[in-house]
Amino acid sequence: MARVYVENYGCTRNRADGEIMEAILLRAGHELAETPENADYVVVNTCAVKDPTEHKMARRIRELIDSGKKVIATGCLVHVNPGVIDRRVSGILGVKSIDRIAEAVSIAERGGKLVSVEDWRERSIDKLELPRLWKSGVAFVVPISEGCLNACTYCATRFARGVLKSYRPELVIKWVKEALARGYREIQLSSEDTGCYGFDIGTNLAKLLDEITAIEGDFRIRVGMMNPNHAIKILDELIDAYRSEKVYKFLHLPVQSGDNEILRRMGRNYTVEEFEEIVKEFRRRVPGLNLNTDIIVGFPGESDEAFQNTVELVKRVRPDKINVSRYSPRPGTIAAKWKQLPGWLVKERSRVLHRLRLAIAYEINRSYVGREIEVLVHGPAEKGGIEGRTFNYKEIILDSGKAGELVKARVDRTGSTYLRGTPTFGGLPHSSEQKTIYK
Structure with missing residues (x-):
């Protein structure tokens, strides 16, 4: 069985498609790699909404193959402009064929190549x-x-x-x-x-x-x-x-x-x-x-x-x-x-x-400075501090907080793209679950 890494780009919808493919791969006995470097196969779940995005996707696929990885291309790009996808990929799946991801890996392991890019009128999956x-x-x-x-x-x-x-x-x-x-x-x-x-x-x-x-x-x-x-x-x-x-x-x-x-x-x-x-x-x-x-x-x-x-x-x-x-x-x-x-x-x-x-x-x-507002804490922010979302989904960076808590926070300062605040009191804790598959 192979070690596979699923790399998602684009919208939250693509992220959900990626998690579906991960679950299918696990069910089939494959192992999910933590990083592309540790994987035998990298599934590049592409976006093609804009021309620069398309170039980025094509470049990423090419870089992975050049580094010795086997790549399976999925997502919107395989429908919108398949001609820019490197011919050396080990498989191509359209957005209506992500349920075949384990099959694509198995075929690639045997030296074959599954290409399934059915038109949405021909194949539909719930x-x-x-x-x-x-x-x-x-x-x-x-x-x-x-x-x-x-x-x-x-x-x-x-x-x-x-x-x-x-x-x-x-x-x-x-x-x-x-x-x-x-x-x-x-x-x-x-x-x-x-x-x-x-x-x-x-x-x-x-x-x-x-x-x-x-x-x-x-x-x-x-x-x-x-x-x-x-x-x-x-x-x-x-x-x-x-x-x-x-x-x-x-x-x-x-x-x-x-x-x-x-x-x-x-x-x-x-x-x-x-x-x-x-x-x-x-x-x-x-x-x-x-x-x-x-x-x-x-x-x-x-x-x-x-x-x-x-x-x-x-x-x-x-x-x-x-x-x-x-x-x-x-x-x-x-x-x-x-x-x-x-x-x-x-x-x-x-x-x-x-x-x-x-x-x-x-x-x-x-206008939010000095206000006390409700925040759902998400977890560590990329650039330091703790990221949360306000009652109206504005991003706020807190000094502290536990992921999953609903807290009150006072907004101290702001930028154009975020708020910065201090928790005033906490809420209900959040209990994380380990990875498992929905049956």
């Missing part, structure tokens, strides 16, 4: 029916669906994930209860678009949240990204669900542009006014809302006026955090065929938004 690897920690990712209902002209991820497939509410609830029973204190609901959850099976995200918050226990729920055109359809009941103390007051609502013509060209199916309506209602009824959004700069056809409209929207709405991306054409997408903006112009617009977003974020975070 990933909540597959095993997961339980690890020590505070947060647990629960996928609630795969695919989406949008057809954005710039997005290649949909080529991999396909059309919306929502997982049955009873399976989601089963996983949440199991995670809580094992000591996890934060449930991260993950999807390509949580806003359209259930539209294909006669339910919706708000109803799912109501079912989860009805579960006994002191825990928190982080809702993943939702698109405005779906969120607005269930706005009232969604906001009602958010008012539960178990739901982080965190809204990831990507606007992508502040210009309606650019939104139309992007195929986003909502207007700037609808985005602002959602934000206004959430802020009115959900105190302390932490608004995160995404903006693409340099989209084909973005004029100076259109970009300025985006700047003005940011100034009006003042999101807590903005993920600014420079547009890059993705293979097979409609927008890739259109006339592209000069690279220097895209970079300059990105810098303008970056400076603006940091200034706004710092001003917002400064």
Whole structure:
């Protein structure tokens, strides 16, 4: 049997896929390596959302093979642009074929090569029916669906994930209860678009949240990204669900542009006014809302006026955090065929938004100084101190704290991307579990 290391990139959804593959490998008798260096095989679970990310994935696969490792490529890149993947890989699995990971390793051990990149229309698996690897920690990712209902002209991820497939509410609830029973204190609901959850099976995200918050226990729920055109359809009941103390007051609502013509060209199916309506209602009824959004700069056809409209929207709405991306054409997408903006112009617009977003974020975070707020402690931070998440999912660095505790903390100082605080008193302890497989 082989020693295998699973290396995940991209979204939390990919992390969940990685844990599924780890559990399947263990069940098949393989050993999980602690580092790539100690592994016989490295599974590179790729992301392909942007062109620079694609280059990074291709380079990483090549580096591993050059160092003597056998590599199995999985994730979105194998659907979006398989031509950039080194031909020396020992196997290739699409996102709908991760249940074949143990088979891929076994075939590679015999000198063969499994390539399974079925189109989402040809093969569908319910990933909540597959095993997961339980690890020590505070947060647990629960996928609630795969695919989406949008057809954005710039997005290649949909080529991999396909059309919306929502997982049955009873399976989601089963996983949440199991995670809580094992000591996890934060449930991260993950999807390509949580806003359209259930539209294909006669339910919706708000109803799912109501079912989860009805579960006994002191825990928190982080809702993943939702698109405005779906969120607005269930706005009232969604906001009602958010008012539960178990739901982080965190809204990831990507606007992508502040210009309606650019939104139309992007195929986003909502207007700037609808985005602002959602934000206004959430802020009115959900105190302390932490608004995160995404903006693409340099989209084909973005004029100076259109970009300025985006700047003005940011100034009006003042999101807590903005993920600014420079547009890059993705293979097979409609927008890739259109006339592209000069690279220097895209970079300059990105810098303008970056400076603006940091200034706004710092001003917002400064308003927290001196406040005492609830924090769920996650554990040691990468750059020192103890990382936690506030009631609205802002990152806070504490001087001390035990992973899994819910504590009160006073905010002492801030940066643009984090808060810094001191615990004032503790909460319930968290008991970690050792690695095991869900049966």
